[in-house]
Amino acid sequence: MDTTSSVSSARGRNRRGQGELLRRDIxxxxxxxxxxxxxxxxxxxxxxxxxxxxxxxxVYIHFSDRDALVFAALEQCTLDLMRELDHAESAFGDPVAQLRARLLYLATWVSDHAGLYKVLHESALNRRMHLVFKEGLAARTGAAVQRCMDAALAPAANAATVALDLRAAVHGAVSIRVNEPGLALPPLEEQIDRFLTKIVGVSLATG
Incomplete structure:
Protein backbone atom coordinates (compact mmCIF):
# COMPACT_ATOMS: atom_id res chain seq x y z
CA MET A 1 0.00 0.00 0.00
CA ASP A 2 1.31 3.46 -0.91
CA THR A 3 1.21 5.28 2.44
CA THR A 4 2.21 8.59 0.85
CA SER A 5 -0.78 8.43 -1.46
CA SER A 6 -3.00 7.47 1.48
CA VAL A 7 -1.87 10.48 3.51
CA SER A 8 -2.39 12.80 0.57
CA SER A 9 -5.82 11.33 -0.17
CA ALA A 10 -6.82 11.60 3.51
CA ARG A 11 -6.24 15.33 3.44
CA GLY A 12 -7.88 15.72 0.06
CA ARG A 13 -6.89 17.85 -2.87
CA ASN A 14 -6.91 21.60 -2.45
CA ARG A 15 -9.71 23.29 -4.37
CA ARG A 16 -8.87 26.10 -6.73
CA GLY A 17 -7.61 29.07 -4.75
CA GLN A 18 -6.61 27.01 -1.71
CA GLY A 19 -2.91 26.87 -2.51
CA GLU A 20 -2.25 29.74 -0.12
CA LEU A 21 -4.18 27.91 2.60
CA LEU A 22 -1.94 24.88 2.17
CA ARG A 23 1.12 27.13 2.29
CA ARG A 24 -0.08 28.56 5.62
CA ASP A 25 -0.69 25.04 6.93
CA ILE A 26 2.86 24.05 6.00
CA VAL A 59 5.85 20.84 0.08
CA TYR A 60 8.25 21.34 -2.82
CA ILE A 61 5.50 23.05 -4.81
CA HIS A 62 5.73 25.94 -2.35
CA PHE A 63 9.33 25.74 -1.05
CA SER A 64 12.43 24.77 -2.99
CA ASP A 65 14.30 23.36 -0.01
CA ARG A 66 14.44 23.27 3.79
CA ASP A 67 16.17 26.64 4.11
CA ALA A 68 13.48 28.32 2.00
CA LEU A 69 10.76 26.79 4.17
CA VAL A 70 12.46 27.74 7.44
CA PHE A 71 13.08 31.27 6.13
CA ALA A 72 9.40 31.69 5.25
CA ALA A 73 8.29 30.28 8.60
CA LEU A 74 10.61 32.53 10.60
CA GLU A 75 9.57 35.53 8.54
CA GLN A 76 5.91 34.86 9.36
CA CYS A 77 6.78 34.28 13.00
CA THR A 78 8.68 37.58 13.17
CA LEU A 79 5.93 39.57 11.47
CA ASP A 80 3.41 38.14 13.94
CA LEU A 81 5.72 38.93 16.84
CA MET A 82 6.20 42.52 15.69
CA ARG A 83 2.43 43.04 15.59
CA GLU A 84 2.12 41.57 19.09
CA LEU A 85 4.91 43.80 20.39
CA ASP A 86 3.26 46.86 18.87
CA HIS A 87 -0.02 45.86 20.51
CA ALA A 88 1.64 45.41 23.92
CA GLU A 89 3.25 48.82 23.55
CA SER A 90 0.00 50.50 22.52
CA ALA A 91 -1.55 49.87 25.94
CA PHE A 92 0.63 52.65 27.38
CA GLY A 93 0.88 56.35 26.60
CA ASP A 94 4.24 57.03 28.22
CA PRO A 95 7.28 56.28 25.99
CA VAL A 96 9.22 54.66 28.84
CA ALA A 97 6.30 52.41 29.73
CA GLN A 98 5.91 51.55 26.05
CA LEU A 99 9.55 50.51 25.74
CA ARG A 100 9.37 48.50 28.94
CA ALA A 101 6.17 46.75 27.79
CA ARG A 102 7.86 45.85 24.51
CA LEU A 103 10.81 44.23 26.28
CA LEU A 104 8.68 42.41 28.84
CA TYR A 105 6.43 41.01 26.11
CA LEU A 106 9.49 39.77 24.22
CA ALA A 107 10.68 38.02 27.36
CA THR A 108 7.30 36.32 27.78
CA TRP A 109 7.29 35.30 24.12
CA VAL A 110 10.72 33.70 24.45
CA SER A 111 9.64 31.69 27.49
CA ASP A 112 6.80 30.24 25.41
CA HIS A 113 8.80 29.83 22.19
CA ALA A 114 12.29 28.88 23.33
CA GLY A 115 12.89 26.58 20.38
CA LEU A 116 11.87 29.21 17.85
CA TYR A 117 14.05 31.75 19.62
CA LYS A 118 17.08 29.47 19.26
CA VAL A 119 16.46 28.95 15.55
CA LEU A 120 15.74 32.63 14.95
CA HIS A 121 18.78 33.99 16.77
CA GLU A 122 21.28 31.21 17.47
CA SER A 123 21.14 28.81 14.52
CA ALA A 124 23.63 28.38 11.69
CA LEU A 125 20.87 29.59 9.37
CA ASN A 126 21.92 33.11 10.37
CA ARG A 127 25.30 32.48 8.75
CA ARG A 128 23.87 30.85 5.63
CA MET A 129 21.15 33.40 4.95
CA HIS A 130 20.44 37.07 5.59
CA LEU A 131 17.29 37.04 7.70
CA VAL A 132 16.35 40.51 6.54
CA PHE A 133 12.97 40.49 8.30
CA LYS A 134 14.76 40.66 11.68
CA GLU A 135 15.75 44.22 10.86
CA GLY A 136 12.17 45.28 11.63
CA LEU A 137 12.57 44.20 15.25
CA ALA A 138 15.74 46.26 15.59
CA ALA A 139 14.17 49.28 13.93
CA ARG A 140 11.15 49.22 16.22
CA THR A 141 13.33 49.04 19.33
CA GLY A 142 15.39 51.95 18.04
CA ALA A 143 12.23 53.96 17.42
CA ALA A 144 10.99 53.20 20.94
CA VAL A 145 14.28 54.39 22.43
CA GLN A 146 14.17 57.51 20.26
CA ARG A 147 10.71 58.37 21.57
CA CYS A 148 12.06 58.28 25.12
CA MET A 149 14.82 60.70 24.11
CA ASP A 150 12.46 62.98 22.20
CA ALA A 151 10.27 63.22 25.30
CA ALA A 152 13.34 64.12 27.41
CA LEU A 153 12.79 60.96 29.44
CA ALA A 154 16.22 59.62 28.50
CA PRO A 155 19.54 61.41 27.86
CA ALA A 156 20.03 62.50 24.26
CA ALA A 157 22.31 60.10 22.42
CA ASN A 158 22.50 58.01 19.27
CA ALA A 159 19.27 56.03 19.62
CA ALA A 160 20.42 53.27 17.28
CA THR A 161 23.56 52.67 19.34
CA VAL A 162 21.67 52.71 22.64
CA ALA A 163 19.05 50.36 21.20
CA LEU A 164 21.75 47.95 20.04
CA ASP A 165 23.28 47.86 23.52
CA LEU A 166 19.83 47.34 25.02
CA ARG A 167 18.97 44.54 22.60
CA ALA A 168 22.31 42.84 23.29
CA ALA A 169 21.65 42.94 27.02
CA VAL A 170 18.09 41.63 26.73
CA HIS A 171 19.07 38.88 24.30
CA GLY A 172 21.84 37.81 26.64
CA ALA A 173 19.42 37.68 29.55
CA VAL A 174 16.83 35.60 27.70
CA SER A 175 19.42 33.39 26.00
CA ILE A 176 21.01 32.29 29.25
CA ARG A 177 17.56 31.32 30.50
CA VAL A 178 16.86 29.30 27.36
CA ASN A 179 20.21 27.54 27.30
CA GLU A 180 20.87 27.14 31.04
CA PRO A 181 17.42 26.83 32.61
CA GLY A 182 18.82 25.39 35.84
CA LEU A 183 20.73 28.52 36.82
CA ALA A 184 19.57 30.55 39.80
CA LEU A 185 18.86 33.91 38.22
CA PRO A 186 17.07 37.07 39.34
CA PRO A 187 13.62 37.77 37.91
CA LEU A 188 13.97 38.81 34.28
CA GLU A 189 11.71 41.79 34.91
CA GLU A 190 14.23 43.14 37.41
CA GLN A 191 17.06 42.72 34.92
CA ILE A 192 15.12 44.51 32.21
CA ASP A 193 14.44 47.41 34.56
CA ARG A 194 18.16 47.66 35.31
CA PHE A 195 18.94 47.63 31.58
CA LEU A 196 16.48 50.44 31.03
CA THR A 197 17.96 52.60 33.76
CA LYS A 198 21.64 51.83 33.13
CA ILE A 199 21.70 51.58 29.33
CA VAL A 200 18.89 53.89 28.20
CA GLY A 201 19.08 56.18 31.25
CA VAL A 202 15.37 56.38 32.00
CA SER A 203 13.80 56.71 35.43
CA LEU A 204 11.24 54.07 36.32
CA ALA A 205 8.35 54.85 38.64
CA THR A 206 8.43 52.87 41.87
CA GLY A 207 5.73 52.07 44.38
Whole structure:
Protein backbone atom coordinates (compact mmCIF):
# COMPACT_ATOMS: atom_id res chain seq x y z
CA MET A 1 0.00 0.00 0.00
CA ASP A 2 1.31 3.46 -0.91
CA THR A 3 1.21 5.28 2.44
CA THR A 4 2.21 8.59 0.85
CA SER A 5 -0.78 8.43 -1.46
CA SER A 6 -3.00 7.47 1.48
CA VAL A 7 -1.87 10.48 3.51
CA SER A 8 -2.39 12.80 0.57
CA SER A 9 -5.82 11.33 -0.17
CA ALA A 10 -6.82 11.60 3.51
CA ARG A 11 -6.24 15.33 3.44
CA GLY A 12 -7.88 15.72 0.06
CA ARG A 13 -6.89 17.85 -2.87
CA ASN A 14 -6.91 21.60 -2.45
CA ARG A 15 -9.71 23.29 -4.37
CA ARG A 16 -8.87 26.10 -6.73
CA GLY A 17 -7.61 29.07 -4.75
CA GLN A 18 -6.61 27.01 -1.71
CA GLY A 19 -2.91 26.87 -2.51
CA GLU A 20 -2.25 29.74 -0.12
CA LEU A 21 -4.18 27.91 2.60
CA LEU A 22 -1.94 24.88 2.17
CA ARG A 23 1.12 27.13 2.29
CA ARG A 24 -0.08 28.56 5.62
CA ASP A 25 -0.69 25.04 6.93
CA ILE A 26 2.86 24.05 6.00
CA UNK A 27 4.31 27.14 7.68
CA UNK A 28 2.20 26.57 10.79
CA UNK A 29 3.40 22.97 11.08
CA UNK A 30 6.99 24.08 10.51
CA UNK A 31 6.78 26.63 13.32
CA UNK A 32 5.35 24.07 15.74
CA UNK A 33 8.09 21.59 14.87
CA UNK A 34 10.89 24.15 15.04
CA UNK A 35 9.71 25.20 18.47
CA UNK A 36 9.81 21.57 19.61
CA UNK A 37 13.18 20.82 17.97
CA UNK A 38 15.02 24.09 18.62
CA UNK A 39 17.17 23.24 15.60
CA UNK A 40 16.34 23.94 11.97
CA UNK A 41 18.81 21.31 10.76
CA UNK A 42 16.85 18.61 12.60
CA UNK A 43 13.77 19.48 10.55
CA UNK A 44 12.94 17.46 7.44
CA UNK A 45 10.49 18.36 4.71
CA UNK A 46 9.15 14.82 4.82
CA UNK A 47 8.36 15.18 8.53
CA UNK A 48 6.60 18.48 7.86
CA UNK A 49 4.55 16.83 5.14
CA UNK A 50 3.51 14.08 7.55
CA UNK A 51 2.49 16.68 10.13
CA UNK A 52 0.30 18.47 7.59
CA UNK A 53 -1.03 15.24 6.08
CA UNK A 54 0.22 15.71 2.54
CA UNK A 55 2.73 14.10 0.20
CA UNK A 56 6.30 15.39 0.52
CA UNK A 57 6.19 16.52 -3.10
CA UNK A 58 3.42 18.97 -2.17
CA VAL A 59 5.85 20.84 0.08
CA TYR A 60 8.25 21.34 -2.82
CA ILE A 61 5.50 23.05 -4.81
CA HIS A 62 5.73 25.94 -2.35
CA PHE A 63 9.33 25.74 -1.05
CA SER A 64 12.43 24.77 -2.99
CA ASP A 65 14.30 23.36 -0.01
CA ARG A 66 14.44 23.27 3.79
CA ASP A 67 16.17 26.64 4.11
CA ALA A 68 13.48 28.32 2.00
CA LEU A 69 10.76 26.79 4.17
CA VAL A 70 12.46 27.74 7.44
CA PHE A 71 13.08 31.27 6.13
CA ALA A 72 9.40 31.69 5.25
CA ALA A 73 8.29 30.28 8.60
CA LEU A 74 10.61 32.53 10.60
CA GLU A 75 9.57 35.53 8.54
CA GLN A 76 5.91 34.86 9.36
CA CYS A 77 6.78 34.28 13.00
CA THR A 78 8.68 37.58 13.17
CA LEU A 79 5.93 39.57 11.47
CA ASP A 80 3.41 38.14 13.94
CA LEU A 81 5.72 38.93 16.84
CA MET A 82 6.20 42.52 15.69
CA ARG A 83 2.43 43.04 15.59
CA GLU A 84 2.12 41.57 19.09
CA LEU A 85 4.91 43.80 20.39
CA ASP A 86 3.26 46.86 18.87
CA HIS A 87 -0.02 45.86 20.51
CA ALA A 88 1.64 45.41 23.92
CA GLU A 89 3.25 48.82 23.55
CA SER A 90 0.00 50.50 22.52
CA ALA A 91 -1.55 49.87 25.94
CA PHE A 92 0.63 52.65 27.38
CA GLY A 93 0.88 56.35 26.60
CA ASP A 94 4.24 57.03 28.22
CA PRO A 95 7.28 56.28 25.99
CA VAL A 96 9.22 54.66 28.84
CA ALA A 97 6.30 52.41 29.73
CA GLN A 98 5.91 51.55 26.05
CA LEU A 99 9.55 50.51 25.74
CA ARG A 100 9.37 48.50 28.94
CA ALA A 101 6.17 46.75 27.79
CA ARG A 102 7.86 45.85 24.51
CA LEU A 103 10.81 44.23 26.28
CA LEU A 104 8.68 42.41 28.84
CA TYR A 105 6.43 41.01 26.11
CA LEU A 106 9.49 39.77 24.22
CA ALA A 107 10.68 38.02 27.36
CA THR A 108 7.30 36.32 27.78
CA TRP A 109 7.29 35.30 24.12
CA VAL A 110 10.72 33.70 24.45
CA SER A 111 9.64 31.69 27.49
CA ASP A 112 6.80 30.24 25.41
CA HIS A 113 8.80 29.83 22.19
CA ALA A 114 12.29 28.88 23.33
CA GLY A 115 12.89 26.58 20.38
CA LEU A 116 11.87 29.21 17.85
CA TYR A 117 14.05 31.75 19.62
CA LYS A 118 17.08 29.47 19.26
CA VAL A 119 16.46 28.95 15.55
CA LEU A 120 15.74 32.63 14.95
CA HIS A 121 18.78 33.99 16.77
CA GLU A 122 21.28 31.21 17.47
CA SER A 123 21.14 28.81 14.52
CA ALA A 124 23.63 28.38 11.69
CA LEU A 125 20.87 29.59 9.37
CA ASN A 126 21.92 33.11 10.37
CA ARG A 127 25.30 32.48 8.75
CA ARG A 128 23.87 30.85 5.63
CA MET A 129 21.15 33.40 4.95
CA HIS A 130 20.44 37.07 5.59
CA LEU A 131 17.29 37.04 7.70
CA VAL A 132 16.35 40.51 6.54
CA PHE A 133 12.97 40.49 8.30
CA LYS A 134 14.76 40.66 11.68
CA GLU A 135 15.75 44.22 10.86
CA GLY A 136 12.17 45.28 11.63
CA LEU A 137 12.57 44.20 15.25
CA ALA A 138 15.74 46.26 15.59
CA ALA A 139 14.17 49.28 13.93
CA ARG A 140 11.15 49.22 16.22
CA THR A 141 13.33 49.04 19.33
CA GLY A 142 15.39 51.95 18.04
CA ALA A 143 12.23 53.96 17.42
CA ALA A 144 10.99 53.20 20.94
CA VAL A 145 14.28 54.39 22.43
CA GLN A 146 14.17 57.51 20.26
CA ARG A 147 10.71 58.37 21.57
CA CYS A 148 12.06 58.28 25.12
CA MET A 149 14.82 60.70 24.11
CA ASP A 150 12.46 62.98 22.20
CA ALA A 151 10.27 63.22 25.30
CA ALA A 152 13.34 64.12 27.41
CA LEU A 153 12.79 60.96 29.44
CA ALA A 154 16.22 59.62 28.50
CA PRO A 155 19.54 61.41 27.86
CA ALA A 156 20.03 62.50 24.26
CA ALA A 157 22.31 60.10 22.42
CA ASN A 158 22.50 58.01 19.27
CA ALA A 159 19.27 56.03 19.62
CA ALA A 160 20.42 53.27 17.28
CA THR A 161 23.56 52.67 19.34
CA VAL A 162 21.67 52.71 22.64
CA ALA A 163 19.05 50.36 21.20
CA LEU A 164 21.75 47.95 20.04
CA ASP A 165 23.28 47.86 23.52
CA LEU A 166 19.83 47.34 25.02
CA ARG A 167 18.97 44.54 22.60
CA ALA A 168 22.31 42.84 23.29
CA ALA A 169 21.65 42.94 27.02
CA VAL A 170 18.09 41.63 26.73
CA HIS A 171 19.07 38.88 24.30
CA GLY A 172 21.84 37.81 26.64
CA ALA A 173 19.42 37.68 29.55
CA VAL A 174 16.83 35.60 27.70
CA SER A 175 19.42 33.39 26.00
CA ILE A 176 21.01 32.29 29.25
CA ARG A 177 17.56 31.32 30.50
CA VAL A 178 16.86 29.30 27.36
CA ASN A 179 20.21 27.54 27.30
CA GLU A 180 20.87 27.14 31.04
CA PRO A 181 17.42 26.83 32.61
CA GLY A 182 18.82 25.39 35.84
CA LEU A 183 20.73 28.52 36.82
CA ALA A 184 19.57 30.55 39.80
CA LEU A 185 18.86 33.91 38.22
CA PRO A 186 17.07 37.07 39.34
CA PRO A 187 13.62 37.77 37.91
CA LEU A 188 13.97 38.81 34.28
CA GLU A 189 11.71 41.79 34.91
CA GLU A 190 14.23 43.14 37.41
CA GLN A 191 17.06 42.72 34.92
CA ILE A 192 15.12 44.51 32.21
CA ASP A 193 14.44 47.41 34.56
CA ARG A 194 18.16 47.66 35.31
CA PHE A 195 18.94 47.63 31.58
CA LEU A 196 16.48 50.44 31.03
CA THR A 197 17.96 52.60 33.76
CA LYS A 198 21.64 51.83 33.13
CA ILE A 199 21.70 51.58 29.33
CA VAL A 200 18.89 53.89 28.20
CA GLY A 201 19.08 56.18 31.25
CA VAL A 202 15.37 56.38 32.00
CA SER A 203 13.80 56.71 35.43
CA LEU A 204 11.24 54.07 36.32
CA ALA A 205 8.35 54.85 38.64
CA THR A 206 8.43 52.87 41.87
CA GLY A 207 5.73 52.07 44.38
Missing amino acids: IGATLRMLNELGDDEALSLRAVAREVGIAATS
